Amino acid sequence: MKSPRPEAVQPTGATPAKPYGEVIRLLLRCGLLTRQQVEYALRVSSKLKSSKPLLGIIKELGYVNDEQIHAAIRRNRTPFRIGDLLVELGLLTEEDLRIALKLQKAGPEKLKLGEVLVNNNFIDERKFIDTLSLQLGFVHVEPEFTELDEKLIRKGPVTSYYSHVFLPIRKQDDAILVAFADPLDGVCQRAAQNLFRQDIAVGIASRKSILATIERLFPDFHPGERVLRKSESVVEIVNSLLVEAIEAGNVSDIHIEPLSDRIRVRFRTDGVLVPFREYPIHLAPSLTSRIKVLCKADIAEKRRHQDGRILFVHGNREMDLRVSFFVTVFGEKIVLRLLNRQNELLGIEDIGMQPRILKKFREEGLDRPSGVILVTGPTGSGKTTTVYSCINYLNNIETSIITAEDPVEYVIEGIAQCSIDPKINLTFEETLRSVVRQDPDVIVIGEIRDSFSAEIAVQAAMTGHKVLTTFHTEDSIGGLLRLLNMDIDAFLISSTVVCIIAQRLLRRVCPKCVMPYELAPRDYRRIGLPPGALAEGIFKKGRGCPHCRYTGYKGRVAVFEVLVLNEDVRNGLIQRLTSHQIRKISIDSTGMLTLFEDGLYKAAQGITTVDEVIRSLPKFQKPRTLEQIQRLVGV
Ligand SMILES: [Zn+2]
Known part of the structure; x- marks a missing residue:
């Protein structure tokens, strides 16, 4: 169904809106499609549950292919309306088109529909340009990826290119091919015509590509506020890498690696490596030396792996960086880890647990006088943040809290925190032995890494302490079974472990380009x-x-699987049931939401994406439907 257009007046007595659009009509006219084929496609479409453009169905049925469609559109030069064309090609939904037209009407400045679509993330600029070139017959040239006639370009003043956003590409027959960001703007076309005093063949290119090429060809041109960086010194490069990583706020590591032909810099941003910048390979030796100077490593040593540390002062902040040099076939790969990033201490209600699950975790987990609470997950899954928010929740004047951590990551007032330091023989074992003699109410053990620490945790819980600790396992049931495998008696585990949380961090959808x-x-x-x-x-x-x-x-959100042990799970543990069986009992009898389900729920709220859920979360069985999940989280 075509949506009514604001400027289109329906003539009275007009036939009802046609079930298909201009492109299909064109294909019918050209004889590329038959009426029977279109009718069959319409029948298929009516049976589909999700809405799919009719043209897409016709393509899937193999009646026509993209090439034929594009050729037909180009040959005919039918004046399509860009919005309708995008809908018919399946690049835009009718709903989006309706909203975009509304936005266009409501906007203070008279923007073109294309700009509205791109600015509001309804469509990717490149796709939009492709379609426009198809629709209007403009040649699509991206100056970034095209051989340019530089002599021709030097003829015009760069200010004109910049202000009208166009660039001559090359001579073509009797005309000059010019790429415009907006090929429909008469002012820009006239500017180009006046400049070359010759016929102009109008091409189309993305604004970004034109501006990037102008920057590249005219490095000394500084339009207005924009500062174009000229060649930097190695000192400046290193400083700017550190500053940009620190200021981003969500970067944990900087990877600087020599490849065969260039240096590649990537930032681990929200847990994922993201390309940041590239430098010419000839800078590698001086760049490496500069970082070695900063972290007091041996500059002369280039064939062995090395470590170092940098204390970098930026603004009024001191940043601690751990540096590692690793010798590869192309030279030394450098990784800088940002240590004391300013992580804030979150309240237990702010860590991202669903309200009903949080209530259960508090009442049947944290508020219990004794027992072990385990937080599990791989490195970088946010376990530490959760443990600290639990400590914060339990921290009050009547409670004695004591920790053994490796190392202490946040300092919380009012609790006794100890950093393990094997270098001075302050070992985990020794610390844990002393901890229990300190008359604590709550013991925090940084991590259970062997049967000794597991034993301590369970024994402390048996003698009436509350124990908070972490563990490296994939999910909550895995945590229980790992304890069993550490030769802790099943009965001891079932009577001391109160609650197991498994967690992961998923990336949040960027708020600036969300669609x-x-x-x-x-x-x-x-x-x-x-x-x-x-x-x-x-x-x-x-x-x-x-x-x-x-x-x-941009940013991350935690997802949780909270297993509060009940009689059924405890019995299953004592009977040494399989993980599959215990998992089933936990899901059926404790109201546990799995990691995958919590992720799915957060994706369904638009906080993260389905891709992120599938990429990062273990899936042991079919998730429940959204309706069932909503019932569990209490909305
Ligand atoms: Zn974004």
């Missing part, structure tokens, strides 16, 4: 639910923007 996302049949297949089972969800995706360095993600 709606509709689940495709493929997504449902990957999730393991029938199409439509998550229909009420509001799914989102980031299209990618400078704010998120074109990843579509």
